[in-house]
Every structure is written in structure tokens, then in C-alpha cells.
Amino acid sequence: MVAHLLSLRWRVMLNGFRRSTWQIVAACLGALYGLGVLVLLVGGLFALSFAPERWAWTVAVLGGTVAVVGWVVVPLLLSGVDQTLSIAKLRAFPIPADRLLVALLVCGVLGVPGVVTLVAGVAAGLSWWQHPLSLLAAVAFGVVGVLTCVAGSRALESLTSSLGAHRRYREVMGVLVFIPLILAGPLIIVASTGLSSLGDDLPEIARVLSFTPVGAAWSVPGDLALGRPGEALAKAAIALATLALLVLLWRVGLRRALVASPGAAATGSAKGLGPFRWFPATPTGAVAARTAVYWLRDPRYGGSLVIVPLLPVLAVFLAATTDSDWLLYALGPAIAALLAVTLCADVSYDGTAFAAHLSTGVSGRADRAGRVITLSLFAVPIVVLATVVPLAVLGELELAPALLGAGLGVMLTGFGVSSVASTRFLMPVPAAGESPFKSPQGASLTSMLGMYAAWALSFAFALPELVLAGVALAQGSLALGVAALVVGVVLGSVLLVVGVVRGGASLDARAPELLARLRRAKGA
Amino acid sequence: MTDDGRPEPPSPTGAPASAAVPAPGPVPAGTSSAAPALRVEGLRKAFGQKVAVDGLDLVVPTGSFYGLVGPNGAGKTTTLSMATGLLRPDAGTIEVLGADVWRDPVRAKSLVGVLSDGVALFDRLTGEQLVTYHGLLNGMDRATTAERVADLLELLDLRDAGGTLVVDYSAGMTKKVALACALVHAPRLLVLDEPFESVDPISAANIRDILHGYVDGGGTVIVSSHSMDLVQRMCDHVAVVASGRVLAAGTTDEVRAGSSLEDRFVELVGGRQHNQGPSWLRTS
Numbered sequence: 170m171v172a173h174l175l176s177l178r179w180r181v182m183l184n185g186f187r188r189s190t191w192q193i194v195a196a197c198l199g200a201l202y203g204l205g206v207l208v209l210l211v212g213g214l215f216a217l218s219f220a221p222e223r224w225a226w227t228v229a230v231l232g233g234t235v236a237v238v239g240w241v242v243v244p245l246l247l248s249g250v251d252q253t254l255s256i257a258k259l260r261a262f263p264i265p266a267d268r269l270l271v272a273l274l275v276c277g278v279l280g281v282p283g284v285v286t287l288v289a290g291v292a293a294g295l296s297w298w299q300h301p302l303s304l305l306a307a308v309a310f311g312v313v314g315v316l317t318c319v320a321g322s323r324a325l326e327s328l329t330s331s332l333g334a335h336r337r338y339r340e341v342m343g344v345l346v347f348i349p350l351i352l353a354g355p356l357i358i359v360a361s362t363g364l365s366s367l368g369d370d371l372p373e374i375a376r377v378l379s380f381t382p383v384g385a386a387w388s389v390p391g392d393l394a395l396g397r398p399g400e401a402l403a404k405a406a407i408a409l410a411t412l413a414l415l416v417l418l419w420r421v422g423l424r425r426a427l428v429a430s431p432g433a434a435a436t437g438s439a440k441g442l443g444p445f446r447w448f449p450a451t452p453t454g455a456v457a458a459r460t461a462v463y464w465l466r467d468p469r470y471g472g473s474l475v476i477v478p479l480l481p482v483l484a485v486f487l488a489a490t491t492d493s494d495w496l497l498y499a500l501g502p503a504i505a506a507l508l509a510v511t512l513c514a515d516v517s518y519d520g521t522a523f524a525a526h527l528s529t530g531v532s533g534r535a536d537r538a539g540r541v542i543t544l545s546l547f548a549v550p551i552v553v554l555a556t557v558v559p560l561a562v563l564g565e566l567e568l569a570p571a572l573l574g575a576g577l578g579v580m581l582t583g584f585g586v587s588s589v590a591s592t593r594f595l596m597p598v599p600a601a602g603e604s605p606f607k608s609p610q611g612a613s614l615t616s617m618l619g620m621y622a623a624w625a626l627s628f629a630f631a632l633p634e635l636v637l638a639g640v641a642l643a644q645g646s647l648a649l650g651v652a653a654l655v656v657g658v659v660l661g662s663v664l665l666v667v668g669v670v671r672g673g674a675s676l677d678a679r680a681p682e683l684l685a686r687l688r689r690a691k692g693a
Numbered sequence: 694m695t696d697d698g699r700p701e702p703p704s705p706t707g708a709p710a711s712a713a714v715p716a717p718g719p720v721p722a723g724t725s726s727a728a729p730a731l732r733v734e735g736l737r738k739a740f741g742q743k744v745a746v747d748g749l750d751l752v753v754p755t756g757s758f759y760g761l762v763g764p765n766g767a768g769k770t771t772t773l774s775m776a777t778g779l780l781r782p783d784a785g786t787i788e789v790l791g792a793d794v795w796r797d798p799v800r801a802k803s804l805v806g807v808l809s810d811g812v813a814l815f816d817r818l819t820g821e822q823l824v825t826y827h828g829l830l831n832g833m834d835r836a837t838t839a840e841r842v843a844d845l846l847e848l849l850d851l852r853d854a855g856g857t858l859v860v861d862y863s864a865g866m867t868k869k870v871a872l873a874c875a876l877v878h879a880p881r882l883l884v885l886d887e888p889f890e891s892v893d894p895i896s897a898a899n900i901r902d903i904l905h906g907y908v909d910g911g912g913t914v915i916v917s918s919h920s921m922d923l924v925q926r927m928c929d930h931v932a933v934v935a936s937g938r939v940l941a942a943g944t945t946d947e948v949r950a951g952s953s954l955e956d957r958f959v960e961l962v963g964g965r966q967h968n969q970g971p972s973w974l975r976t977s
Contacts, residue, residue, distance in 0.1 A: 441821070445825050445826070445829070450834055452830050455825075455829030458829075462822065520813050521811070521813045522815045522816070524779055525814070525827060525830065526830065527778060527779050528778065528779060528805070528809070529827060529830040529878075530801075530803060530831075531831075681779060681780055684780070685781075688811075688812075
């Protein structure tokens with residue numbers, strides 16, 4: 170049974186590579202990268218054996234804690250990272266819960282992330298080769314630590330799965346939990362300025378963590394080497410109790426999940442026609458209304474915007490903690506650049522539902538225009554506000570025309586460019602209903618290049634207003650700034666209309682081929 | 694003219710909307726009434742090495758209730774996709790009431806209502822929004838759309854579910870709302886790919902009544918189905934398709950030639966195996 174599930178899991182993964190050559194290339198690159206990191210890690214752990222024991226202990230506890238937290242948190246974020254052995258699929262088979270638990274535990278350890286964690290965890294023993302007792306303890310508790318990772322991740326998953334059965338809840342959480350993650354990177358950079366002082370605190374932090382369930386297992390060998398057998402014993406007990414408790418929790422969750430009904434509960438209703446009432450009753454208006462509903466209701470759309478409200482937060486934080494307020498000035502143009510190419514993925518988000526546009530014979534121009542109208546309705550005010558408000562607060566409103574010209578110019582141009590681009594290539598996107606941050610399979614190189622090309626083209630076409638704005642800012646000239654604003658809005662609007670017309674013609678000519686590719690992307 | 698240069702829809706107000714069963718719109722100018730509802734000649738489509746449709750010819754007379762039957766992988770869905778402008782054929786011509794689907798797509802598509810198998814719907818819309826969307830995409834005005842959406846939801850027993858997101862519908866309800874989308878612009882020809890799959894018997898009977906009423910009103914219906922019984926009872930014409938070709942076509946009585954359609958189908962297509970399965974599957 171255990172062997173069957175394990176071989177099934179690897180079989181599914183290997184078969185996944187057969188779908189395209191590029192996926193094999195991507196997997197090989199990923200494997201090489203992972204191997205490199207692993208070799209560096211093992212080498213580093215070995216090198217630590219020549220440093221004072223205190224260092225090796227600090228590194229082991231901190232690294233181990235990060236691993237456990239990562240194992241528990243990441244699956245919550247990326248719902249459906251590995252659904253090969255999801256309980257929903259295994260429910261139909263007559264497998265006793267306890268045996269399934271053992272099988273899933275083994276499969277978890279022997280999957281790709283599991284093997285990496287296991288190698289790193291056991292390799293921590295290399296730091297202690299000069300202390301035989303610690304070496305043994307490191308190997309043993311390395312395994313305990315890895316099992317804790319897997320059991321913790323599975324336990325939390327099976328406990329939250331009943332909570333996550335409500336679609337709307339899942340969708341909102343899927344977006345919300347990513348906010349701290351997106352902020353984490355910049356925050357770390359900001360915090361790293363103060364890291365020199367933090368360096369002295371690291372052993373103290375490690376000491377606190379080593380008494381918690383997430384860090385205990387990793388601390389045992391170091392405590393032995395540092396001559397603290399009592400503490401080592403206590404932490405060993407904590408680690409084992411943690412593992413036992415997690416397995417118990419997991420077992421409860423698994424038993425419940427195995428008999429739960431597979432169907433998700435139905436959700437909300439009502440609300441009449443909504444946006445279909447607000448927009449004019451034409452094909453263009455209908456597309457705009459439908460897109461508006463999707464911006465509000467489909468987490469994949471909202472997910473692509475989650476960075477927009479975070480940028481101001483980051484800018485204010487940066488300005489408050491350090492003295493650099495450049496991001497406050499650049500806020501509007503930065504958001505404009507981000508929003509400029511969001512339309513590239515629009516047809517891909519439709520999926521095969523795009524067939525409706527084809528079978529009703531709606532013109533490509535109406536399709537393009539409708540999508541642009543809805544996006545412009547909120548993107549233009551956002552960019553104007555994000556440019557003017559910070560400048561007003563800083564008392565430098567005379568810079569507003571130049572920055573507005575650059576921002577609006579790039580964005581309107583980008584709308585035009587992506588209206589054409591999204592008829593030429595499909596972005597690999599998660600299917601409707603999946604986590605908006607799940608990286609879809611078969612992300613092909615060409616479509617990523619296509620998106621960057623669209624971006625580059627938007628900037629290239631917007632060069633006149635960008636140059637004018639740059640000169641205006643450098644010379645502090647209000648007249649040149651106003652010129653940049655006029656050029657940006659006029660040229661941007663013209664390019665937008667050209668993009669919609671050409672994109673529409675391109676869509677009319679290529680829509681059946683686009684639909685055929687959407688069907689393939691769906692895996693039909 | 695509508696805002697994007699499309700011609701006027703076939704019948705924004707012409708159909709008797711008060712009738713319980715939607716009637717097809719009047720024959721638009723420029724289409725010859727003598728032309729068959731659908732004429733397919735020499736249709737061919739290959740996916741890589743695999744030939745899905747191989748020189749298929751089919752004539753569907755106006756006013757007929759036409760069944761398309763065939764084994765899995767026979768090319769039914771591929772043929773219907775090409776006939777409705779969703780998939781570009783490698784060769785061959787397709788005309789809807791005299792309008793070439795691939796040379797004059799806008800006119801041809803305004804005459805056809807489509808229910809496709811295996812494509813998603815815009816399922817984050819409510820049922821009411823989805824049918825409204827299809828109506829507006831066809832260039833209908835707001836008042837007509839609203840009236841017909843209400844009629845169709847009532848007719849298909851979806852009125853209570855009109856405010857629910859389509860993603861939360863059952864499989865049968867999804868089929869029904871897709872049918873409403875196909876009917877909303879009062880097409881002259883309805884192309885339905887597996888319309889009865891996972892629809893409960895009562896809804897299926899209701900849908901059959903609607904389709905019969907539509908045919909009596911002068912419309913033409915093409916359905917593909919696996920259910921021989923259903924096709925034999927429901928359709929007045931039938932074509933048997935296998936390996937991308939038409940094996941037999943004509944009125945249902947002609948094709949079944951005295952025996953039941955199912956027996957005739959098995960005889961034409963072949964491949965029936967006479968065995969009782971492995972011995973361990975028998976309990977006694």
C-alpha cells in the first residue's frame with residue numbers, strides 16, 4: 170500500500186514532464202538549482218563544525234524553525250501545490266485511516282521537498298562530527314524534525330480543509346495570506362540595515378525558539394555538545410511530544426475527511442443584474458459589465474492587484490523608517506507601470522468560456538474595448554490619486570503634471586499594446602477556482618517573453634512623454650511638465666484606440682485558433 | 694447598427710415573446726428560404742496525425758429535428774464545433790441557411806444558437822447575468838433581453854436559481870442555463886452538443902417539449918447524443934457518424950429500416966463484443 174502510493178506519486182510527477190519538452194528543461198534547471206543549494210548547504214553545515222559550537226547550534230535552530238514554519242505555511246498559501254495524493258481522490262478506496270496516514274507520511278518525506286529537507290536535516294549532523302554523541306542525536310532528531318515538518322503540514326491541511334470548503338472563504342483567504350508574504354521581502358531589506366545589531370541577538374532568539382515546538386528538535390545535538398544534557402533531554406521530550414500530538418491531530422482530521430461529503434457547500438446568491446445595469450446595453454457594454462463582475466468576484470483578477478494597495482503602505486513605511494521618500498514621488502508612475510500590462514492575461518483568464526464570444530459572433534473590437542473600459546474606469550483614478558495625493562502631502566504639487574503625464578502615458582499605451590498582445594499569445598494562468606498565486610503548469614518561456622515584450626513596447630511607445638517628464642523634473646520646469654501631461658494623455662489615448670482596433674482585427678482573424686489553444690491549455 | 698458595426702440582430706422584437714416556448718426569429722432578408730438549415734460538404738479536420746473528421750457531408754433540412762449519433766471519438770463534437778464557427782476546418786464548406794459560416798461568420802452566427810460540450814461558461818456570473826450577457830453580446834436591446842431572460846429562466850425552471858452563481862449550479866442546471874444562452878437571441882438553427890447529459894428526467898422532458906415547440910414554430914434543431922432511445926423517440930431525422938464520416942443519414946424511419954435505432958447503430962458501427970466479462974466478476 171505504502172509502496173503503491175509512493176510509486177503512484179512519482180509516476181504522476183514523471184508523466185507530467187512528458188507533456189512538453191520545455192517542462193523537462195524547466196525541471197532540469199530547477200533540479201540543478203536545488204542541487205546546488207543543497208550542496209552549498211551541506212558544505213556550510215560541515216564548515217560549521219570548525220566554528221565554535223554556539224554558532225552551529227544557532228544556525229541549526231534558526232534554520233530548522235524556518236523549515237518547519239515553511240512546511241506548515243506554504244501549503245496553506247498555495248492550495249493545491251500537490252494534489253496528487255489529496256484525500257478527496259483517495260476517499261473512494263477502501264484504505265484504513267491509520268495505514269493511509271503512514272503512507273502519506275512516507276510519501277511526504279520521500280517527495281521532492283521532503284527529500285531536500287531530509288538531506289539538509291540529517292546533514293546537520295556533519296556540524297557535530299567532532300562530538301560522536303551529538304552526531305547520533307543530530308541524525309535521529311533530524312529525522313524527527315523532518316517528520317514534524319510533514320506531519321505539521323498535513324495536520325493543519327486536513328484540519329483547515331473543512332473550513333476551506335466554502336468557496337468564497339477560500340478565495341478571500343487565498344489573497345489575504347499573501348499580503349504579509351509580499352511585504353516580507355521589502356521589510357527584510359529595510360530591516361537588514363539594522364541587522365548588524367540583530368546579529369548579537371540571534372543566539373538569544375534561537376534560545377527562545379529552541380524551547381518551542383518548532384525549534385526543539387533542532388536544538389538537541391547542540392545542547393549536548395555545549396554540555397547542557399538537562400536541557401537536551403527537555404527539548405527531546407518537547408520535540409517528541411510535538412510530533413506525537415501532530416500525528417494525533419492529523420489522524421483525527423484524516424478520519425473526519427475520509428467520511429466527509431465531497432461536495433462543497435453552496436454559497437451566496439441574489440443581487441440582480443449588477444454591473445449589467447450600469448453599462449450601456451451594447452456588446453461592448455456587455456463585455457465591460459462582465460469584466461467588471463469578474464474584477465469584483467474572481468480572485469485571480471483581484472490577486473493581480475493586491476500589490477497596488479501595498480505599494481503606498483511600503484512607501485510610507487520606507488519614508489517613515491529611513492529618509493528615502495523617492496517611492497512616494499514615484500508611487501503613481503509605479504502603479505501605472507504595474508497596471509499597464511494586466512490585460513495581457515485577460516483572454517487566458519476567460520479559459521474556454523471565451524467560446525461564448527466566438528459563438529455569438531461579437532466583434533473583436535467590442536471585446537477589446539469592453540475589457541479596456543472597465544480597467545480604465547478604476548485604473549485611471551487610482552493612478553491620478555496615487556500621483557497627486559503624495560505630492561500634495563509633500564507640498565510639491567508643481568511636479569504633478571510631469572509625473573501624471575509619464576504615468577498615464579505609459580498606462581494608456583500599455584492598455585493599447587496589451588489589447589493586441591493578448592490576442593497573440595496566452596499567458597499560463599491558474600484555472601478558474603484555483604489559487605490565484607498557484608503557478609500553473611507548463612508556464613512556457615515564449616509567453617513570459619511575450620509579456621515582457623509588451624511591457625518594453627509600452628515604454629518604448631511612451632518615450633516622448635517619458636523624456637519630456639524627465640527633462641521637466643530635472644529642470645524643475647512647470648511648462649515642460651504640462652507638455653508631458655498633454656503629450657502623455659493625447660498620445661496614450663491615440664495608441665489605446667489604435668491598439669483596440671488592431672487587437673480587434675487580430676481577434677477576428679485568430680479567435681478560433683485562440684480557442685483551440687485555450688482548450689489545450691485546459692488539458693482537454 | 695450597433696456600436697461596433699455589427700448588423701442588426703435577427704429579431705430584436707419580432708419573435709412572439711409572450712409565447713411560453715421561444716420561437717425562432719423570422720427568416721432574415723438575404724437568406725434563401727429554400728436553403729437547408731445546415732449544409733456541410735467535404736468537411737475535414739485533423740489534429741496532428743489523428744484525423745477527427747474525414748470528408749463529412751451532411752444536409753439538415755429546415756424545420757427538421759435532427760439527431761447526430763455516433764460512438765465516442767466519432768467526430769460529432771468536432772463537426773459541430775466547426776459548424777458553429779468555434780473550430781476552423783482544414784477543408785470543406787459549411788453553410789447555415791445559405792450563409793457560409795467561415796466567409797460570412799457574423800450573419801451565420803446570428804442565425805445559430807450553440808450549446809457546446811466541454812467548454813466552460815462564464816461561471817462567476819449569476820444565471821440571470823449569464824443569459825443577459827449572451828443576449829447583449831448578440832446585439833439585442835435591454836428591454837428585449839430582460840423580457841426573454843425572464844421567460845427562459847421561467848421556462849427552464851431556473852427562476853429561483855437566477856441569482857445564484859453558475860459555478861455553484863449542479864451539472865444539470867448548468868446544462869439548462871447553457872441552453873437558455875443558446876436560445877436567447879431566437880436563432881433559426883439550434884446546435885446542441887449532448888444537451889441531455891446529466892439532466893434529470895423531468896427537466897429533460899421539459900427541454901424536449903421546448904425543442905419540439907421550437908421546431909413546430911419553424912426552427913431547426915441538431916442534437917448530438919449517445920442515447921439511441923432518446924434520439925429515436927425525439928428526432929425525425931438522424932445521421933450515424935463514425936470515424937469522421939457519415940455512415941447513414943435520412944429520416945429516422947429510413948435509417949433504422951424496421952429495427953430499433955440501437956440495433957441498427959450497432960450493426961452500422963460494429964465493434965460489439967459478446968462476452969460476459971471475467972469470471973471473477975460474477976458473484977454466483
